Amino acid sequence: MKKLVFLCTFSLGLFLLFVFFGASKYKTTGKQAKAKENVSFFSRLVKKAKELSFTPYLQPAPVPGQLSNLSYDQWFGISFKDQRGIISNESRFVIKPFPLGYLFCQPVFLHLITANDEEKNYDFEPSLFDFKNVELEKLPKNLGFSGFRVFYDSKEKGGWVELFSIVGASYFRSLGLGQTWGLSARAIAVNTTGSSKEEFPYYREFWIEEPKKEDRSLSFYALLDGESLTGAFHFLFTPGETSKVEIENYIFLRKTVEKLGIAPLTSMFLQGENSPLLYNPLHPEEHDSDGLSIQLDTGQWIWRPLQNPPFFSSFDFPIRGKLLGFGLMQRDRNFDHYKSVLLHYESRPSAWIVPSQGWEEGGHVELVELPTTTETKDNIVSYFVSNTPALSQRQFHYAYTIFWGRDVIAGSEIGRVVSTRYAQLDKTIREYIVDFFIPGFSEGLDPQPILLVGQGAKLIELRIERNSYVNGFRLSFKIQRQEAGPIPLKAYLEAKDFPLTETWDYVDFP
């Protein structure tokens, strides 16, 4: 017991030291900013990130053990007292910081940018929070926060709703009005696959522009730091039926990174229509997303149904030409397919990423799937990887928009995959059933199926039938497996040599 107290005091002391040092440093930055009013805030932040990348990486100071030992429920129970959040002037946004604690123990410091471009620190004070039943010894001031959440006055949609949250490492997430929280995004992914250890850079500081009364968007900036890189980020969050997060970033590499993942998304897929077994038989399906969608400038659309694979797996989707969009979709919107009054998977958002600046041609989209036995762990990651190697001292600049909501892809007239199912007919033979919905489906259509079976299996039977239940067609085929290992399968329907549907791009796992 004595030892524990000693340890706590010791780490607390270290922490105070850091906080004091940290705080004074940021105050200096503030003064500098004022002195150079002609330079936009973001370019100053970019410069700061760049300079930070020249200095060795410093681990964030540990937070007091009494916070890091909190359970999720304890941590989540701590609430920010002031209902108006951290900004006193009236607007359609309320911003409430999250305290440090649980897994979220990398401190982030908050600043506000006022209407006349002044920077103000918003410091942590224990009295800002109602700790409820959690009994803590006196916490120091200016400890930092772990992130913040944004509430929006949707007016027509029943008032204040939480539509954005940014907490832990470089994670953030959003959703459309009336939806349920689902998948997350990250600022950057470092070595998610490959031989190097994965890194989780974290936000060190946020600068939030105080929203004006009429503003429909919230703008804020972030300084990102990690072992191998630093970054300056601008976020512009616009809530709505489909919420938008516009992102512009500059990434500076301290070290060479084996795999740099741009615009990463993190999701969960436990079980679906294409799963051989149900980990939770009470619910037919459990997932935050059911497929990866990719749009290319050649007119091709790729649909990869997600799987809970038997082993760790990652796949590259090479981009020929330009990437117009990609994202993790929750296509299945039928409550009956999930049957959960608590989790509401049917109303979780899709996230669709539309690149704007900095995305060179080529590169690939990577999909990582991990085996999981529970819905509480995220097991799906997707991101873009450039052909340009992420060498030490290099810098990258990307701009893109993430659309969060139900119908995030507008105006596509291409035929879409409705469902993927299979049957194990015997030890080696599988039958796949893929249903395609065709917009403007009519009697006269007579499409040809194009099917590609990768190495390791041979096609035994292929059939296409009209399926009026889905206003489209049912493609069914049987393959016989000859080798172990994943076998790629691709299929689409064409009419008059023109693709009528997206490309169903699948992997048959043994």
Added chain:
Amino acid sequence: MSIFHKQMKAWMLFASFYLAFSFFFLSEEGLSQTNLWEEIKIKARGLSNLPFREPRSRIPSWLEKLSYAQWEAIRFDANSSLWREENLPFEIQFYHLGSIFRVPVTIFEVVHEQERKIEFLEKSFFYGPSIEKKPIERDIGFAGFSVYSSDWQKKEYCMIAKFLGACFFQGLTCGQIPGITARTIAINTALADGEEFPFFREFWLVKPKKEDSELELYSIVDSPSITQACRFIILSEGFSTVCKIDTHLFFRSSPKKIGIAPLSAMFEYGENGPKILSDYRPQVHEADGLLIESTTGEWTWSPLENPSRLVLKEIANGQLLGFGLVQRNRLYDHYQDIHRSFQDMPSAWVQLNSGFLEDGKVELVEVPLKDDLNKNILLFWTPSKTPFAGQSLSFSYSICWLKGEVPAEGKLGKVISARVDRTKISQGKTAVLLSFKGEMLEENAALEFNPVVHVLSGGELLYATVGWEAQEKTALLEVQIQENGREPLRVEGWLEKKGKKLTERWYQEFFK
């Protein structure tokens, strides 16, 4: 033969007396129908006094050798339907003998008290190209027939009943495809000695008048243990096809067990079982549950199962008004079969009328099934006392073949799905997720429902929680049970508010 003659003479005597006596009281049609029914009962009784005669296959061998698919390729020409040219409310089409249908049945048409045997005519059938046909030069009879009802709005006839094979018959509403099969009687079902399959010997189809809404037909059924006279009155009402049945059983010997008003269905797998790897279809069944209405007004729903060994469940005692096999799940999405529309198959509801004594019971037999072609579920009522040779019993009931729910159940919340998790059975844990839907729940949704769950045997309740999904108007009840492993787990549950039941009672027996 001579005995039969004697019987006939006796009947003639009785009939003429009856005729003379009742002439003053009954109209001509009433007279003829009553007469026919009496005649058939007497004939069936007479037959029971004779030793059982095995039906001898008299059909040409090339017909016997046909595969089922080849037999299906023999189609009746609808233009040759009985009563086709006369614009009557009903028409009859016939089934060809062949393949597994080897027992010819004799079919009579009854017009103004006169019976006329319907002749088999080769030209009334189309024979598929896969059949090596040989000429049929004699009247071989039929395998069965189907009843078509006119749908005046569409000006076409649709099938509402089918009598084909053994003592099997099926009902359906317009546009449905047949699923559940009824039998006139079940004998020694699920007994070690094997089951007996009585068969239709003869049918009498009474020619309807233009204004009739009902079709009347009669039959004699025969088997080693019994003979049976049946009267069917079939009525199509759009959302349902009702078949009123009167039956008289005459016992040649004493069968160990009889099943009255039997219904059979195919249940390969459903929502309440583990996922099937060898089939892409989420569910495959003709019915997903059995429903019971007791005399106290309680409705009980039990999801069907495809067990790993034969299971016999005693479902209810005689205090009941009705029972049936119901295809409650009506969503294509749950079956995904674009060829066999399981979601459109009829439910069958039996309303008990007379003959069902209170000490009888309803039994459900479930047999392991590995395909979706055979029927593995049998539900029937059985008396407490074994009948004896020479005894006769009579029953009266109706079977309603339905597109939707059983109308009498009304607004009561219904179990629309029951999902079962037995993956933690090694820890003795079983979990169930029930979805309830119904007007009574919607009307009372403002306040919380109370879940009532009783573990009747085999374990104890760990928890029961209920949630209301307003958008879907669905209540979800999650139940977790700790099993003791000593006896079969039997559980019941429902939702109520202030002591008033808002839903039917869910009852399930779990076997290892």
